[in-house]
Amino acid sequence: MGIRSPTGLLCLMLLIQLGLGLGEAATVSNGTTDGKERWGYVEIRPKANLFWWFYQSSQRVSTPEHPWPTILWLQGGPGESGIGSGNFQGIGPLDVDLKPRNPTWLQKADLIFVDNPVGVGYSYVEDESALVKTDLEAAADLTELLKALVKELPTLQSSPLFLVGESYGGKLAAVTGVSVARAIHAGTLKITLGGVVLGDSWISPDDHALSYPWLLKDVSRLDDNAVSKAIMMAVTVKQQMVYGQFAAAYKTWVDLLDLIDAKSGNINMENFMVDNTVSSAVLSYLVTRPLSAAATDGPNTISGILNGVIEQKLRIIPNNITWQAVSLQVFDALTNDFMKPAINEVDELLSYGVNVTVYQGQLDVICSTLGTEAWVKRLKWEGLHNFLSLPRKPLHYCHPYYLTNGFVRSYKNLHFYWILGAGHSVPVDKPCTALYMIGSIVQSPAS
Template identity: 50%
Template structure:
């Protein structure tokens, strides 16, 4: 256990050895000797167990006038592991070689990673029928986890929780936000919701599929024939979504991705300046469409690993040293992306969640949207399109405002732009694809500091 802990990493005493549930694989949460890390399982439903891992920041200066910020990171997929990918590949204290990460988001907040939904990463079910089928079901499980973790610790109850999501995790974030607010108002959940940040998130599938062809045509990556076919399929997807035929829309989405792939000589959906590797596209013609899509979605993991610092093998790490440290049950095998979890949500995958964003804005929740310039799957063009559909009464003022440039580390090179009005904030991040914290770590870290408004030390 001590091999994975930075010496002197924390100066704080954080007592959290309390029973979280009965009948789960562990009767109490585990922690490091200095209390800087705490983790455990929550039985969110009978025979369904969700894993969480909490890091307390050594950089935060305790300020009695403001709550301590805690970031809950939600990975995409559905079925991608936040405990593994978000933690070791993007924003956690260590990279996948167990070396300190200079751009860790711990510099501005405590971090809470969760393998969500159940069946993802270290989270597991005893019966596959318990996989969630909708974003709302996932939100209910996550709310149960928050109740178990926060309600049993007064220190966390005084903190401010920021839900930060990437990719499909954005749909889980907004449904969780509403579910958590409802539980708070009912007195069932003891926490303060500081805000929600949506990073390259799959909020409106319709707007994204309509953006792919025109965006790729503008950057000379697709020809006229490919553009025409992509528009035809996007229209078909829209009709299916409007009719509530979400499974059919998922199938058509897969068909559109195949058209894009064939028409662009395999553009990388996570950075349109790149090609997908031959390994990620080694598919046979006999595979069924949903099997093809699950294999294609493994790019979510593989694309990130090709860009992350270090060359460590995350699968070996998570199923070896980290699994041993965390005392994960022997029968639980960690995977970066769970195919069964993805498949279980195919009926909700193409459902938009714009209304949920609207409802959160109307409730006064701080919403931050950030997007990488080079992302295709959740393109900035598509994100801007769904933002313009919001019914929030501050939208027109927000859209009319000029953007402000973003710089980093005293450099004069423009790294992005930002715009804010009331509780809506938008960051356009240049030079980044789908994985903003990996591609532009300095900009991402500064953005997190602005979101959390934390008081930190200079170390």
Template identity: 50%
Template sequence: MKSHNSIVLLLLCISLFYASATRTPEGSESWGYVEVRPKAHMFWWLYSSPYRVEDPSKPWPIILWLQGGPGSSGVAIGNFEEIGPLDSDLKPRNSTWLKMADLLFVDNPVGTGFSYVEDKTLFVKTDEEAAADLTTLLIELFNRNENLQKSPLFIVAESYGGKFAVTLALSALKAIEAGKLMLKLGGVALGNSWISPEDFVASWGPLLMDLSRFDNDGLESSNRLVEEIKKEIGKGKYEEATILWSILEGVITLHSNDVDFYNFLLDSSMDPVASSSAAEFLQPKALRRYSQYLSSLKLKESSTANGGSRKDFMNDVIRKKLKIIPQNVTFGMQSNSVFDALASDFMKPRINEVDKLLAGGVNVTIYNGQVDLICATKGVHAWVEKLKWAHLKSFQTLERTPLYCGDDGHTKGFRKSFRNFHFYWILDAGHFVPVDQPCLSLKMVGDITGSPAASPSM
């Protein structure tokens, strides 16, 4: 009798879950809200892959994509600009990561994209608070769906999303060990991730000098500010470091004649994904708080299928599809506040979290675009050197393996792997690797996840 009651309760929970979620008729997509805290609502969108391959020895994976910012929307940018089934013109994307896994997009933290809070005091102020909300969301989604529990979850992040990814992974592992979360963590992949802000800002001046984008005056001006940033970080004054970071970006822009922070081969705003992503969360009110320079940036959003901005596209075309967005909620209406609330955590490093994951045997992958400036590979090398992982020296002594994609025979990247640590250097790619190198990115994610749809390892 007790067993029967448990089954009835389980079925009731499942029915309540699907009553609160919306699904397409064929079941290929579902989406909804999870109230991660009272009056704090997080929006999620799950795609079930039409390319799914059943292999008893290799479970089909799920990728949780975490966007950066903080305040940029994974539901919009990661989905329509980078890896989802449709592009921003609503045309099929040949390189969608659905070919290797199911895809879960989340507007994280609360206040991002279609996510929202009813009380402005509820914005998260730390990466750990964001991780706690995401863990609550995963509990709601996975614990009530046995099919999801069969798939290993890979947390794949871009930019500031990398900080969310490593804190989430540790939070999720704790919940799994406590029996509160029913999923298997497959690994974490950090794409052009803001793991150590100090190392990234220190890389900008020397890198731009080597690229002839700086002269000595630019290098000296940049280095002076970097030293001030390091002092503030050393004193634990992270919000002050954030203010200096924004001023440093102004110095970089002035002395480089407006270099694109997302691709140092371009001038600013030449990359439509980069410019629209910045506009997503860096609005005039927030920018004035940090520096007069940033408020003068000329940011424009990319055009979309309906001929307007991304916000127009999400608030019109996508809103009509979803049907569940509250009337008083508009896409991105609280993104400024998301960034502001995390100002004290923005410049805080998360190297220790990476170390904990590696020590715990979690698969950790780094992939970085060659021509990114904001999260330059030079900065990644610097923070990797600071890892305390017991096998770091063995990793460093390995030779890299060249990577190819397509029939041209050209080198597209390099890879190095040792035990549970993996590093991909992606050539001819900036901050948005899946956009710049879609073929290699797809092969890479198949390798990372061990997808049964993937060809033999690169």
């Protein structure tokens, strides 16, 4: 999840070569002289080092009612770099050409990016046994990171923190949100959790799998025969998950993607209106097989930039570490958790009174709106009936303002945004709408 084009795949996909024998890991940091950027490593466990990068907004203002927020962005995969995809290819202040991005979410909040789970991007382990095997372990690592960042970043204690995750990063945001909320309650983490934001998130794999046949039939990409076969496979996915057979469910899900690819004419599972990027077959290939071909690593690729001018700027990346967009070692280590749902974690967050926001791109298939609506209806939260009974409000965020950009429904601490014309990555597909949406979610005092 989260890979957007064959060209990007060729340029970005190499296995991360994790250097062994790097010596005793240390917590180190650096930054710009004006203090607007800081970055560093935190050794969250022995031989496990997470890389983070903080940006302070130049538009930072606060009011007593609306303190300036901070967003911690969590990328998907699992195994995709937040520094690469989230920062330079998504919402950060510079794009992949190192030119100012407009809009950037830095206009609404301070931003923290992390290469997570450990082993992704600039983050590294000194022994592959230190890779996380479960979402809970990944969440514990992020909680430890935040404990260190509270000491490193003076603004963090007074700034409400929002965990924002995309795709599998949304699942990690939910699990991490619970871990953070518990740490705050226990008094071991001194921050304010402003909310958890789930963007086109992999919260309930069976609900998404069951949605594929009906969605693709409605948009004329599967015929009745293919729909029947796809339904049977999706039902098998659900049954295997019910019985705790998550590895088997993963294999069936990949087979379902292959069937969809063959019968739909290579539909793009990240945006069913755009067929010239990632097909189902490419996606299933990415998540099941290591790549042996070397990627183009020139200076003008994202890999070339992050291993060149950006690495030189940072000055703390170990010589043994080569940044890569995706770590298949990290994905493989988490395979047994890939199909496990996180609905209970969302329910727990709601029960704590934590603000939970769901946003969905209309054109996404892999984490479809139908699937997300299905798992939301399965929540045990006491306010669910009232939430579902409310009408949606249309959004008119961007010029021309007579056009509807999406819809929102809110009740107490649950909020749902439907973003029209967007696929799997709302900030990339609809940057203007996404900017105003996130400003509303985090209650930014910026105009």
